[in-house]
Structure formats: structure tokens, C-alpha cells
Amino acid sequence: xxxxxxxxxxxxxxxxxxxxxxxxxxxxxxxxxxxxxxxxxxxxxxxxxxxxxxxxxxxxxxxxxxxxxxxxxxxxxxxxxxxxxxxxxxxxxxxxxxxxxxxxxxxxxxxxxxxxxxxxxxxxxxxxxxxxxxxxxxxxxxxxxxxxxxxxxxxxxxxxxxxxxxxxxxxxxxxxxxxxxxxxxxxxxxxxxx
Amino acid sequence: xxxxxxxxxxxxxxxxxxxxxxxxxxxxxxxxxxxxxxxxxxxxxxxxxxxxxxxxxxxxxxxxxxxxxxxxxxxxxxxx
Numbered sequence: 546x547x548x549x550x551x552x553x554x555x556x557x558x559x560x561x562x563x564x565x566x567x568x569x570x571x572x573x574x575x576x577x578x579x580x581x582x583x584x585x586x587x588x589x590x591x592x593x594x595x596x597x598x599x600x601x602x603x604x605x606x607x608x609x610x611x612x613x614x615x616x617x618x619x620x621x622x623x624x625x626x627x628x629x630x631x632x633x634x635x636x637x638x639x640x641x642x643x644x645x646x647x648x649x650x651x652x653x654x655x656x657x658x659x660x661x662x663x664x665x666x667x668x669x670x671x672x673x674x675x676x677x678x679x680x681x682x683x684x685x686x687x688x689x690x691x692x693x694x695x696x697x698x699x700x701x702x703x704x705x706x707x708x709x710x711x712x713x714x715x716x717x718x719x720x721x722x723x724x725x726x727x728x729x730x731x732x733x734x735x736x737x738x739x
Numbered sequence: 740x741x742x743x744x745x746x747x748x749x750x751x752x753x754x755x756x757x758x759x760x761x762x763x764x765x766x767x768x769x770x771x772x773x774x775x776x777x778x779x780x781x782x783x784x785x786x787x788x789x790x791x792x793x794x795x796x797x798x799x800x801x802x803x804x805x806x807x808x809x810x811x812x813x814x815x816x817x818x819x
Contacts (some may be wrong), residue, residue, distance in 0.1 A: 567814060569772030575803035584796065596803070597811050604815045648781075654744025660781040680795035699789050700796045724753040731781075731788040738784065738791075 552616035567604060574617065575600075578624045583697050585628040587685070591635065592628075599627035615707070622711040625693065632689060640688040646729035663738040676737065683733035691726035698723050730735040741767040748778055756786055 555573075558566025578599065582592040602623050610619055649657040670676045684692060697708040698719065705723075709716045741764065743751075748771050754760040755768055772779050803811075 564816060565792045567815060568808075571803065571808060576809070578802045579803055579807075580798060580800050583798070593804075593807050596807070597814065601814055648749055650744075650746040652745040656745045656749075656777055656781070659777040660784065661777075662780040663784050665786060667787045667794055670791040671794040676791075677795040680791050684792060684795070695792060696796070699792050704813060720753065727753070727785060727788055728749070728795070730792060731784055734788060734791065735784075738787070 549613075552675040553612065556607060556616065558610070559604070570603075571600060574620050577617075578620055581621060581624050581696075581701065582628050584700065585625070585693065586631055586635075588635075591631050594623065595627040595631045598630070599624040608702040609712065615710075618710050619734075621697075621703075621707075622713070624714050625697075625711055629689065629693070632666075633680055641686060643688050643691055643725055643729050647725060648728060661739060665738040679737045680734065683737075684728055686733055687726055687729055690721050691729065695726040695730065699727070707721055740770060743771050745771075745775065745778055746773075748775075749781065750769045752782065752785055756782070758788070 555566055557569050559570065575596070579592065579596050582595040582599070583589070586592040586595055588647065599620075603620065606623075610616070651657055665676065670680055684695065687695065693712065694708060697703045697711060703711070705716045705719050709719045712719070741747075745749075747770060748755075751760060751764060751768075755765070760768065772782065
């Protein structure tokens with residue numbers, strides 16, 4: 546059975562109110578969706594709550610799922626929305642302005658602050674836990690709109706089109722946010738990696 | 740051939756690292772990079788930023804914990 550046929554059969558089961566189909570969907574897609582929720586929510590209880598909220602929403606709104614659409618993308622969208630809701634209720638500090646982390650230029654187009662090469666490489670991050678922690682902290686400082694795109698595109702490795710569909714936005718906005726998120730993250734890592 | 744400034748290079752850097760930049764722009768990029776050590780360092784650190792984010796965020800996919808699975812199924816069943 547093709548993946549799409551398999552998903553169509555699952556959705557048909559859900560629409561018929563088949564609890565076995567729901568359990569199957571949860572067992573098949575739940576692990577990836579829980580990992581996604583954990584990416585956005587550092588607190589494990591919050592991530593679990595977000596998955597639970599999302600799965601209830603899936604059960605309730607399965608009639609809205611369009612046949613032929615990608616089930617995985619639809620599920621990602623619901624989990625991202627549940628995680629965002631949770632983030633907004635939990636936030637204690639205002640988000641930082643991303644502009645402060647973007648490169649600045651002189652009128653002639655040259656960089657205002659010349660770049661220097663990093664002493665540490667991405668491979669060092671793979672090898673050293675303290676660097677991995679520093680990178681995770683830097684990612685956490687990005688405003689939600691940028692952090693989510695970075696997670697979906699660079700970490701989950703979804704396409705620009707899939708990310709745009711999940712976030713209900715355009716491919717161009719995804720591209721702009723991803724580029725800005727990477728530039729801001731590069732600035733945030735500069736001191737650690739130099 | 741377009742001769743980009745540092746700003747123009749960085750504006751299109753995402754397409755460059757993705758290999759999606761039009762050929763005529765790639766030539767301009769390479770012309771600029773041959774003359775600007777600062778942008779060479781920036782491009783290298785931009786690529787490292789992407790890989791560092793991937794390395795720092797790599798986690799295995801685990802099954803949904805049994806208690807959570809049970810809780811979700813119970814919640815949904817109770818709403819039937």
C-alpha cells in the first residue's frame with residue numbers, strides 16, 4: 546500500500562470514529578510529533594500537554610482534513626499551533642527584537658563590523674556538550690516566528706513549501722524568516738565560536 | 740557580471756548555500772569572495788551555524804510514553 550493510500554485509510558477510519566485508527570495514527574505519527582513539540586517547549590510537561598491538545602484537535606477536526614493533502618503536514622500544523630498556544634501562555638519576558646542580531650552595513654554596502662573566522666566548527670558542536678548547550682540556548686533566544694521556521698526547515702529538514710503550509714504563510718516569508726533566523730543565530734554564536 | 744557589495748552578497752546568501760543562486764549571480768559572488776576575507780569568514784560561519792543548529796538539536800525519535808498514549812486515548816474516547 547502506498548503511503549498516501551495508507552494515510553487515506555487512516556483518515557477514513559478516523560472519520561468513521563474508529564478508535565483503533567486513532568491509536569494507530571498516534572503510534573505511527575506520535576513519536577515524531579512529540580519530538581516536534583519538545584523542540585518548541587523545553588518543559589517536558591508542556592510538550593506532553595501540547596501533544597495531547599493537538600491530538601484532541603486532530604480527532605475533532607478530522608472532517609476538515611482534505612483528501613489528497615499530506616497527513617503529516619496537517620498533523621505538524623496542528624502540533625505547531627498547540628505548541629505556540631502553550632508558549633504564549635507561558636512567556637514571562639517579551640521577545641527580543643531580531644534586528645539587533647542582523648549584520649549592519651555602511652552606506653557603500655560594506656559590512657560595518659568585519660567578520661572574523663570561527664575557531665570552532667560545527668563538528669566541535671557535535672563533539673562537545675557545552676557547545677551543544679550554548680547553541681540550544683542561542684536558538685531559544687530567537688523570536689518564535691524565526692525559531693519555528695529554523696526548526697522546521699534546518700532541523701526537521703522540511704521543505705520551504707511544507708513549512709509555509711504548516712505555518713499558513715507564503716514560501717517567500719518562510720525564506721526571509723529562515724535567512725534572518727540563521728543570521729541572528731550566527732551573531733548569537735559569534736562569541737562562543739570565535 | 741554583477742559585482743555585489745557585502746550587503747548584496749549577504750542578502751542572497753541563503754540561495755547561495757542552498758545551491759539555488761542563478762549562475763550569473765554565482766559568478767558575482769565568487770568575484771566578491773576572492774576579494775573579501777570578511778565575507779569569506781561570514782559565509783563559512785553561516786554554513787557552520789546551520790550545521791551547529793542541526794548537531795545541537797539532534798535527538799532520537801522515541802515512542803510516545805505509554806502513560807501519555809493512554810491519557811490521550813482516554814481523553815479522546817471520553818469525548819466520543
